[in-house]
Amino acid sequence: MDRMISAIILAAGKGERMGGKVNKPYLRIDQKPILIYSLEKFAQSPLIREIIVVINENDLHRYQEVLALYDFDKPIKQVYGGQKRQDSCYQGIKATDEESDLVLVHDGARPFFSEKLVRELIRAAAEYGGAVPGLPIKDTIREKSSHGLVGETLDRKRLFRMQTPQCFRRKILLDALERAIQEGKYFTDEAGLVYQMGKVKALLIPGEEENIKITSPFDLKLAELITSG
Ligand code: CTP
Numbered sequence: 047m048d049r050m051i052s053a054i055i056l057a058a059g060k061g062e063r064m065g066g067k068v069n070k071p072y073l074r075i076d077q078k079p080i081l082i083y084s085l086e087k088f089a090q091s092p093l094i095r096e097i098i099v100v101i102n103e104n105d106l107h108r109y110q111e112v113l114a115l116y117d118f119d120k121p122i123k124q125v126y127g128g129q130k131r132q133d134s135c136y137q138g139i140k141a142t143d144e145e146s147d148l149v150l151v152h153d154g155a156r157p158f159f160s161e162k163l164v165r166e167l168i169r170a171a172a173e174y175g176g177a178v179p180g181l182p183i184k185d186t187i188r189e190k191s192s193h194g195l196v197g198e199t200l201d202r203k204r205l206f207r208m209q210t211p212q213c214f215r216r217k218i219l220l221d222a223l224e225r226a227i228q229e230g231k232y233f234t235d236e237a238g239l240v241y242q243m244g245k246v247k248a249l250l251i252p253g254e255e256e257n258i259k260i261t262s263p264f265d266l267k268l269a270e271l272i273t274s275g
C-alpha cells in the first residue's frame with residue numbers, strides 16, 4: 047500500500063480529571079512518558095509517513111525535554127492545540143501534508159493500541175472513508191432522571207465505547223471540521239463529527255480491551271498492570 051498517511055496525536059488538553067501538576071501525556075508508565083508510547087507505535091508503522099503532535103502551549107518545555115530523550119526516524123511536527131479537543135484536531139490536520147490521503151487521529155492519553163489495529167483501521171478507512179474502533183459495553187446502562195433517581199435502561203447491544211486511533215480520508219475529516227466550525231458545533235470524537243457534519247458513516251471495527259484512555263489516577267494503576275503483563 048503506497049498511500050500517504052499522517053498520524054495526529056492530540057496532547058493539548060489539561061488533564062483536569064487526573065488532577066496532578068504534570069499533564070497526562072508526560073506522566074510515566076513503567077518509566078516511559080505516556081505520549082512516547084503512541085509516538086513509538088506510529089513511528090514504527092511503515093504505513094505512516096509523518097506524525098503531528100498537538101501540544102498545549104504550557105507544556106512546550108516539557109515536550110521538548112521528553113522528545114530529546116528519544117529517537118524517531120520519521121518527521122515529527124508539533125503544533126499548539128485549542129480550547130477543545132475538536133479545535134486541537136483542526137490545528138493538527140492543518141499541519142498535515144496536503145498530499146496525505148488518510149489521517150489517523152489519536153488521543154495522546156491512550157498508550158496501548160496495537161500495530162494490527164492501525165493496519166485494520168487504515169484498510170477499512172481506505173474503503174469506507176472512515177474507520178473507528180469501539181468495544182461493547184459490559185455494564186447495564188441507565189439514565190439518571192431528575193433528582194438523581196433511576197431512569198430508563200438503555201439497550202446496551204446498540205451502544206459502543208469508542209476508542210482511538212480513528213482513521214479518515216483527510217479531505218472528509220477536514221471538510222467536516224470546517225463545516226462544524228462554521229456552524230459553531232462541537233463533537234467529542236471524530237466519528238461523531240464526520241457522521242453529523244460529513245454524512246459519512248465510518249466503519250466500526252473491534253477495539254482493544256487494553257487500549258484504555260488514561261483519565262483518572264486509577265487508570266495509571268491499570269496501566270502499570272497492563273505493561274507488566
Ligand atoms: N485534548 C487536546 N486538546 C484539548 C482537549 C483534549 O488535544 N483541547 C487531548 C488530550 O490531551 C488527550 C485527548 O485529547 O490526550 C483525550 O482527552 P481527555 O482524556 O479528555 O484529556 P484532557 O482533556 O487533557 O483531560 P480532562 O478532560 O480530564 O481535562
Ligand code: MG
Pocket residue numbers: 059
Ligand atoms: Mg478532556
